[in-house]
Amino acid sequence: MCHDEEEPLSGGNVSDGVVRVGDTVRRPAGPWTPAVHALLAHLHEAGFDAAPRPLGMDDQGREVLTFMPGDVVWPDRFSLMEPVRQLAHVARLIRDFHDAVQDFTPPPEAQWQTLIPAEGIDIIAHNDLAPWNLVVADEARWAFIDWDTAGPGSRLWDVAYAIHGFIPLSPDPDWQSPDAANRLRIFADAYGLSESERRQLVPMLGRRTRSMHDFLRDQAAQGAQPWSRLQTEGHVDAWQNDAEYIEQREDHWMQSLLAS
Incomplete structure (x- = not known):
């Protein structure tokens, strides 16, 4: 890839306008971008x-971040969450983030x-x-991307959302985990949740x-995008x-x- 060539990046459901340029990612900026960059710099x-590491803004007013190489886990590489030691690795990674953001x-x-x-x-949550x-590149290089909705939240609120996706907790026959309860326990143990936190969780x-x-329901009812599209997609x-x-x-x- 030449230095100035832009490669559109897919993944997620709301990634319009996200491109790779060399070893950087360019994303549409918003009023939240300076705060997010301060958060990433602190981490x-x-x-x-x-x-990703924040690298400022480009001449088109887009935020510039370091490109994180690897495969996005969902949906085609969810097998990367097996065996369960990989799930535990995710939980520890989240705990490391929560500890790093605490101050x-x-x-x-x-x-x-x-x-x-x-x-x-109690923290600025993802x-x-x-x-x-x-994004998983190899055993040693895992990274969370898409920090644009970071903001005031709590550890448990972040953990509850992560558990839904990574266990996963779903009745969908394509995704339902037959050992969901055991995977939940492994995640909680690896993160280090106390008994009281488990009861709250x-x-x-x-x-x-x-x-x-x-x-999603409320945004779609107002005709807002991309939420209306997501409703149509189920x-x-x-x-x-x-x-x-x-x-x-x-x-x-x-x-x-x-x-x-």
Whole structure:
């Protein structure tokens, strides 16, 4: 690839306008971009390198980030989450991020792109820790991308969302995990959740999943894009089905998480 050649990047559901140029990624910027860049710079200064490094803005007003090589896990490389030690690696990576961000002080003028208000605020959370935002290059190089919806949130809110995607917790026959409860326990153990945090987490799993359904439903009802397109593609119904599946099995999740 020549230095100035732009290669459109796919992945996720809202990646319009994201391109690769050499070893960089260019993305449309927004009012939240300076705060996100401050967050990413802090993470690297704190020793967390599983995220792009901010490189400023280009002459088209786009944000510039380092390109993170590898394969996006969802949907075609979800096998990378097997064996379960890989799932544990994800949980530890998230814990490393949460520990690294703990002492981050946002700029005074920080603006964040808050799509879904979090339950509790104790960190600046990623808010979209999911297999569609995890890039795996090899055993040593894993990275989370798409930090544009980072903002005030909580560790457990981030963890609840990640668990939904990485276990995954879904009744869809193409994705349902027969050992979901065991994978949930492995994730919680690897992250290092305390007993009290596990008790808080279980009912939050359904609420966090349902919050995504409600957001998509409401945005689609207003005709907003890309959310209307996602509704047409069945995403709203999928999140609804996942929320019901999770809520109906709360006792099962709790028993697994608290088993001695």
